[in-house]
Amino acid sequence: MAKLQKTTTSLIGLIAAFTLVRGQDFGYEGKKGPSHWGEQYNTCFGKFQSPIDIDSLTVKHAKLPPLKLNDSNVPPDQTVIKNNGHTVMVSIEADQRPTITGGPLGGTYEFAQLHFHWGENDTMGSEDSIDGHSFPMELHMVFYKKQYRNIRSAMENSDGLAVLAFFFNLDDKDNPNYIEITELLSNVSEPETSAPFTRLNSIQDLILSDLDEYYTYHGSLTTPPCSEVVTWIDFKQSIPLSHAQIELFRTIQDNEGHHLTHNFRPIQPLGGRDVYFVTSFTGGDNDSYGEFEKDDTRLEDPPQDLTQTNSDYKQSTLMETTTYRTVTNDNEIDRKPVHEQDHNELVEPTTIDHRNVHKPGRNIASDCRTSTLWLIISLHCIVSIIYSVNIY
Numbered sequence: 382m383a384k385l386q387k388t389t390t391s392l393i394g395l396i397a398a399f400t401l402v403r404g405q406d407f408g409y410e411g412k413k414g415p416s417h418w419g420e421q422y423n424t425c426f427g428k429f430q431s432p433i434d435i436d437s438l439t440v441k442h443a444k445l446p447p448l449k450l451n452d453s454n455v456p457p458d459q460t461v462i463k464n465n466g467h468t469v470m471v472s473i474e475a476d477q478r479p480t481i482t483g484g485p486l487g488g489t490y491e492f493a494q495l496h497f498h499w500g501e502n503d504t505m506g507s508e509d510s511i512d513g514h515s516f517p518m519e520l521h522m523v524f525y526k527k528q529y530r531n532i533r534s535a536m537e538n539s540d541g542l543a544v545l546a547f548f549f550n551l552d553d554k555d556n557p558n559y560i561e562i563t564e565l566l567s568n569v570s571e572p573e574t575s576a577p578f579t580r581l582n583s584i585q586d587l588i589l590s591d592l593d594e595y596y597t598y599h600g601s602l603t604t605p606p607c608s609e610v611v612t613w614i615d616f617k618q619s620i621p622l623s624h625a626q627i628e629l630f631r632t633i634q635d636n637e638g639h640h641l642t643h644n645f646r647p648i649q650p651l652g653g654r655d656v657y658f659v660t661s662f663t664g665g666d667n668d669s670y671g672e673f674e675k676d677d678t679r680l681e682d683p684p685q686d687l688t689q690t691n692s693d694y695k696q697s698t699l700m701e702t703t704t705y706r707t708v709t710n711d712n713e714i715d716r717k718p719v720h721e722q723d724h725n726e727l728v729e730p731t732t733i734d735h736r737n738v739h740k741p742g743r744n745i746a747s748d749c750r751t752s753t754l755w756l757i758i759s760l761h762c763i764v765s766i767i768y769s770v771n772i773y
């Protein structure tokens with residue numbers, strides 16, 4: 382009888398955890414707003430959170446090998462846009478998924494999804510800001526470190542994710558590359574709806590080709606669970622978009638049936654972190670190093686990985702310049718398809734609360750072998766595997 386009671390209790394607990402994971406119970410206003418996220422997700426009160434304001438006059442300068450975006454122009458089998466109640470997210474189905482290497486990254490990172498953040502009007506909307514300046518919208522292209530096999534496992538490691546962040550600037554003309562996606566917004570105005578692209582050639586069309594100048598720092602997801610596992614790469618060059626195109630993003634509905642007029646998290650404390658402004662160098666010893674040529678700040682041994690702790694940063698070979706100044710123009714995980722090992726399968730977006738979900742891989746397998754409640758644990762295993770993490 383006691384055993385039956387224990388089993389029942391476990392089952393109820395499992396259902397409760399399942400409900401919590403599926404809840405995505407956060408928003409951008411009131412009691413669900415950013416100032417309350419930490420009550421349910423402790424990490425949101427962490428020391429190295431995102432977004433931040435980047436001070437271009439105090440950033441450290443570095444020259445690193447080029448950041449390479451591979452296979453981004455390969456047409457996917459399918460590209461889908463989805464309203465998940467917090468943003469609109471673009472995901473792909475493809476045998477060959479885009480990857481990024483080089484720059485500050487120590488390894489190969491594979492594409493998971495991209496999504497957008499925007500504001501109530503064109504004076505706000507980006508998450509990171511530059512010298513106190515906010516941009517009207519920001520694109521986040523989310524990658525996970527391939528050696529961790531899936532995004533959920535990657536989120537257990539400080540170097541697990543890399544996010545390419547592109548700011549948008551206001552332009553008088555519509556951006557032709559954004560015509561289809563803005564047209565599709567009316568098809569996904571309600572939460573948990575999606576629509577396929579038919580004209581978009583590849584996700585490369587939504588971003589910039591110049592990846593040579595960017596800011597980078599170590600931070601967190603900008604939505605719960607706010608895990609501090611992200612190498613942020615914010616490009617200096619921004620993407621043009623018209624007011625009319627940005628306005629259409631504000632028309633989609635959130636989970637409460639209201640227009641999602643804004644979905645950016647407020648600026649978080651820098652907490653003593655170093656932020657770098659990186660210019661790529663190419664070629665061999667005889668190559669020019671452009672504006673850094675006179676600074677004598679070339680890296681003898683470029684760091685393999687900037688996704689380390691802040692103290693690790695200080696011990697790196699990065700050097701600070703005093704003569705170069707950055708000029709910014711006037712104008713910066715839910716997720717989806719969190720792809721498990723089978724990248725062809727689109728997995729339902731969810732939010733993971735790490736306090737309630739077993740860690741993947743070895744821990745789950747061990748539990749499954751040893752627990753007398755093997756049936757319940759097995760069910761838990763299945764839930765844990767199917768409902769992986771999403772990132773906004």
Ligand SMILES: [Zn+2]
Pocket residue numbers: 496497498521603772773
């Ligand atoms: Zn985001």
